[in-house]
Amino acid sequence: xxxxxxxxxxxxxxxxxxxxxxxxxxxxxxxxxxxxxxxxxxxxxxxxxxxxxxxxxxxxxxxxxxxxxxxxxxxxxxxxxxxxxxxxxxxxxxxxxxxxxxxxxxxxxxxxxxxxxxxxxxxxxxxxxxxxxxxxxxxxxxxxxxxxxxxxxxxxx
Amino acid sequence: xxxxxxxxxxxxxxxxxxxxxxxxxxxxxxxxxxxxxxxxxxxxxxxxxxxxxxxxxxxxxxxxxxxxxxxxxxxxxxxxxxxxxxxxxxxxxxxxxxxxxxxxxxxxxxxxxxxxxxxxxxxxxxxxxxxxxxxxxxxxxxxxxxxxxxxxxxxxx
DNA sequence: CAAGATTGAGCTCTCAATCTTG
DNA sequence: CAAGATTGAGAGCTCAATCTTG
Numbered sequence: 001x002x003x004x005x006x007x008x009x010x011x012x013x014x015x016x017x018x019x020x021x022x023x024x025x026x027x028x029x030x031x032x033x034x035x036x037x038x039x040x041x042x043x044x045x046x047x048x049x050x051x052x053x054x055x056x057x058x059x060x061x062x063x064x065x066x067x068x069x070x071x072x073x074x075x076x077x078x079x080x081x082x083x084x085x086x087x088x089x090x091x092x093x094x095x096x097x098x099x100x101x102x103x104x105x106x107x108x109x110x111x112x113x114x115x116x117x118x119x120x121x122x123x124x125x126x127x128x129x130x131x132x133x134x135x136x137x138x139x140x141x142x143x144x145x146x147x148x149x150x151x152x153x154x155x156x157x
Numbered sequence: 158x159x160x161x162x163x164x165x166x167x168x169x170x171x172x173x174x175x176x177x178x179x180x181x182x183x184x185x186x187x188x189x190x191x192x193x194x195x196x197x198x199x200x201x202x203x204x205x206x207x208x209x210x211x212x213x214x215x216x217x218x219x220x221x222x223x224x225x226x227x228x229x230x231x232x233x234x235x236x237x238x239x240x241x242x243x244x245x246x247x248x249x250x251x252x253x254x255x256x257x258x259x260x261x262x263x264x265x266x267x268x269x270x271x272x273x274x275x276x277x278x279x280x281x282x283x284x285x286x287x288x289x290x291x292x293x294x295x296x297x298x299x300x301x302x303x304x305x306x307x308x309x310x311x312x313x314x
Numbered sequence: 315c316a317a318g319a320t321t322g323a324g325c326t327c328t329c330a331a332t333c334t335t336g
Numbered sequence: 337c338a339a340g341a342t343t344g345a346g347a348g349c350t351c352a353a354t355c356t357t358g
Contacts, residue, residue: 006282026227075348077321099318130303228328231327234342
């Protein structure tokens with residue numbers, strides 16, 4: 001990444017980049033604040049519940065969960081600790097592989113997610129989709145997918 | 158934000174949203190990791206130096222700096238503490254208003270920024286601009302600006 | 315020894331309380 | 337009392353070290 005002789009961004013690039021740079025700071029916070037205000041739930045907890053709810057048997061290995069949410073294994077351990085304490089998730093030893101563990105969504109966890117979902121959806125609509133012209137949807141998806149693709153495997157060891 | 162009777166995202170919306178949601182997590186980390194690896198500098202420090210370098214007399218009030226980077230005053234105090242310790246920034250009492258303080262970019266700070274700039278630029282090009290078709294630039298800018306506009310005044314008290 | 319998960323230490327930020335000045 | 341800035345405490349994550357099993 002230490003290339004030399006690099007052209008500065010063109011003015012339109014500069015403007016777009018500054019907007020994007022600010023959006024990636026501001027948007028997660030706003031969504032978190034919305035969810036917190038409406039449901040007293042953090043965005044990372046919501047994300048974990050969502051991932052689990054979509055998985056077969058509503059359960060995932062800790063490591064899958066961690067990479068699914070782009071967190072370190074250590075970070076995921078803490079989050080699941082909290083969710084277990086709230087009764088929304090259960091930790092189950094993995095039979096086939098004694099080293100592993102599953103996180104399983106409890107019924108209470110599923111209901112809690114159903115309860116939180118509308119707030120979050122409204123939040124996403126209001127803060128994002130409201131502003132995306134249908135004609136721009138494809139471009140947005142294209143750009144963001146590429147960004148994810150080239151940046152995904154960065155730190156989370 | 159607690160609206161009821163809300164339509165779920167359409168499939169194309171869903172796909173675009175998931176890509177965006179992941180990008181806002183993954184991109185800042187990748188940029189931070191790049192800058193850290195190449196320059197041993199954090200993204201928030203880089204941002205502060207940039208803001209200062211663009212300001213008249215290369216100085217800004219702590220509060221302006223905080224809102225400029227979407228941080229709380231407390232957070233900005235810590236960052237400037239670190240930059241002062243590195244000799245990149247100086248803290249100066251404000252004459253007109255005895256309550257206030259300026260952060261001023263030192264010459265060493267300016268040189269440090271010049272030194273770090275190419276790495277960061279390369280990083281932004283590689284991880285973002287590389288993937289943005291010129292025809293999509295305007296759409297990107299439009300969407301991100303709107304997102305920022307509606308999400309900006311959220312937490313940072 | 316390698317892989318999955320957890321634990322201890324530490325970093326960076328926020329919130330709430332405080333100090334100082336207008 | 338309000339506003340600008342800082343300080344103390346705490347939340348939430350990462351990194352490095354550790355424990356356990358393959």
